Amino acid sequence: MGKATGFLEFERQHEAYEAPLTRVKHYKEFVAALSDADAKIQGARCMDCGIPFCNNGCPVNNIIPDFNDLVFHQDWKNAIEVLHSTNNFPEFTGRICPAPCEAACTLGINNDPVGIKSIEHAIIDKAWSEGWVAPQVAKHKTGKKVAVVGSGPAGLATAQQLARAGHDVTVFEKNDRIGGLLRYGIPDFKLEKWLIDRRMRQMEAEGVTFRTNVFIGKGELPAYIGNTARETVSPDELKEQFDAVVIAGGSETPRDLPVPGRELEGVYYAMDFLPQQNKVNAGDKLPNQLLAKGKHVVVIGGGDTGSDCVGTSNRHGAKSVTQFELLPQPPEAENKPLVWPYWPVKLRTSSSHEEGCSRDWAVATKRLEGKNGKVEKLIAARVEWKDGKMIEVPDSEFEMKADLVLLAMGFTQPVSPVLEAFGVDKDARGNVRAATEGDKAYYTSVDKVFTAGDMRRGQSLVVWAIREGRQCARSVDAYLMGSTELPR
Template sequence: MGNPTGFINLGRALPTERHAGERLIDWLEVYDDMPKAEVEQQASRCMDCGVPFCQSAKSEFAPVVAGCPVNNVIPEWNDLIYRGRWQDAVELLHKTNNFPEFTGRVCPAPCEGACVLGINADPVAIKLHEKEIIDHAFAEGWVTAQVPSARTGKNVAVIGSGPAGLATAAQLNKAGHMVTVYERADRIGGLLMYGIPNMKLQKELVQRRVDILAEEGIVFVTNTEVGKDINAEQLESDFDAVVLCIGATVPRDLQVEGRELNGVHFAMEFLSANTKSLLDSEHKDGKFINAQGKNVVVIGGGDTGTDCIGTSLRHQCKSTVQLEIMPRPPEKREEKNNPWPQWPKRLLVDYGQKEAIEIQGQDPRQYLVMTKKIESDEHGNVKAVHTVDITWQRNDKGQMMPQEVAGSEKVLAADIVLIAMGFIGPEGGLIEQFGLEQDNRSNIVAEYDKFTTSKEGVFAAGDGRRGQSLIVWAIDEGRRCAREVDSYLMGSSYLP
């Protein structure tokens, strides 16, 4: 490496966050830009570690063992940044990742969890460097459409325009196939467009990449739901191969008294409507679930729950509470039960919690809490959420089960309740129409690294195949699936 003592001399540094009072009145990104010279310095912290665990991950060990699913060659482009060779860095980054402007913002960075420096120090800020490489490349005009020099005469339909669908389409287009992407929403991007709030991923960045893909020859068809507006049989007739990248969009529901009340919503209903209204009219159309002046209770402690907190605060809600049924994570990785290079299970205070702490004076999260019922007012609207504290204990079968703590019942004021408990699998209908085999979790049966379904010429990739996962795994699956489709169509493939 260019600076063999960088990891000794320099501590980890990240961009400054915009003040909560400033960023809560807009929908722009949370972080300021980091000066280029500082990024180059930070890149020198990347060690000549011999075996860079950061840049590889195996599907069969995910998510326990950390590492980069798309196999970004991280030490190499860190060294290029340090040496000021930014254009070389973006070319190397694009060889493994089609959309670093997305992963550099919303990926939870399993690469950093596996960073060798992280054994006894703060890991290299890999995610930041990835973002800075691609942002600098766009600013310099280095990212342009690369139209294939020849076409194969083969046509492929991709259903779904989330990260898996876009990655599949991008790679197949590079191989010279004509690709048509079908999306039921009015904008391309799937979860990137409507599932992730604007302050985490500004939508002009998504549209910028979609425009490049369209210039490269990919055809995007919006407002078209395959299975309803166009059936499976027609697609199989019109295309040489079909790839299902439909995601895992069925939310896990909350089975308690009062679930049916007005004001109880799935998190994605809340987030998607908010983003669509923001893009359509800057919220002037009123077609969103407005939390202004309301007490918001979010049930679920993951990233989606955090996004609900951040969005509610930007609506100027009265209060926010986030309920988590699991224990509070430790402040630091527990070496005995959670050794490196496993994904570090430790307490993180994300942007939404930081904003709530600044506005409300405390972290909105409450741990080891179970919802007992949702109380109604006289008009059928949410009035309160009844909770009880729990402990986790093993039953006679050895299973960990929640046990209520006597006398710990509480009543939380609530006008809006948002269910953010994850997703259980892909939606039905389309899968049945194609006649595909499903596993016991309702996912499409298609072996990883093969992606072939139970039907000839039909492939599946992403969350609809593997279950709810990370954006970087979706991109990995899309790229690998494209290689298998290319081999199916041409007999072999030069795609990575």
């Protein structure tokens, strides 16, 4: 519980950010982990609340009061043991998780919640620097072989857990580098990619084999899907070679904007735009890279992907950046008695917004216009929401300059050529149908085939992907061995 009266004595300690004017000049991370002393103070604020709602607010059920207390007592080595007992990759979640645990913090009812995410960040960074994060090689091999399709957080968590159970695990990735949407969906200024490479080396030492540029499926992937595969393997071949298969790819089918002018040059999906900069940062040469330099950029979609487009456009040197959202502007502060301990709907301003961006809400795009096949302006209108229905406000139409329009309106489902090739049953949203409880947890309708992460639950958070990967690994291990000792 930290210090008994700490929540009365200490204010929340925030991580330090590099100034916006300097950080937009590079693609490196700009958030500094708490010092040992500041982390101790933050841990001291964790109160003896009786029922730690933060545990359930966290999708992987991190044992938060325990590691807060250990950090308060500066017992960092045991803190990382507690943290790793539920979370395979805290260096990812400590950087990019939105921290639903903090929304559920009991102290947050009438004060600033404990900075749980910043404590997690500090623990894992210290653990790596001290050499406490080592491969956990299985003492005995089972002789069973498992294929994991997709190398995002769900696939990586599944693979690591199964390798530690003694199975021979091979991870297949259709792109040229491991990491899935961690690698090519999240800008480097939020998550530097050497963090993924470091975990890969640990997993390889634990016995995981990684194969890149391999597409598992049949047919052609849509052009907007990242894919550098030089080899295609059918699901039937995979099932013949392995004792179990886990499909754990991302939800990569983007929501489109069916308006006149959509076909104009200069209108792209966010995932056409964002991965290119990550590839350039990694040393790739892209002669036709999509660049925002000197352009009026309009980002359609108010979520995290849209925010990432804002931050990347500012680093390119955009002339202006505007972000639209179809829904009304949320309240600046949530009604805590109404929503606590659940995730609140409230106005969130990201670090990318602070770097320069005009934001607007309740705006619907009506059409895009341009000359010589290139977009030049966007025509939009104000909307109102009544009884769940969108109604255009009369005489509210307006236009704005737009040399680059980025569609960041979310993702609807996994890519069809993969699911169709496996022949798995799908739910009403087009995701793979699989239960999360019982003897058939994470088991698809196809023999030997399991699923986890976005491919099962739809577009979601990295921390949910890690949870599903861990739980899926338990189901696969029980299927192969008759029982399992893997933790949830």
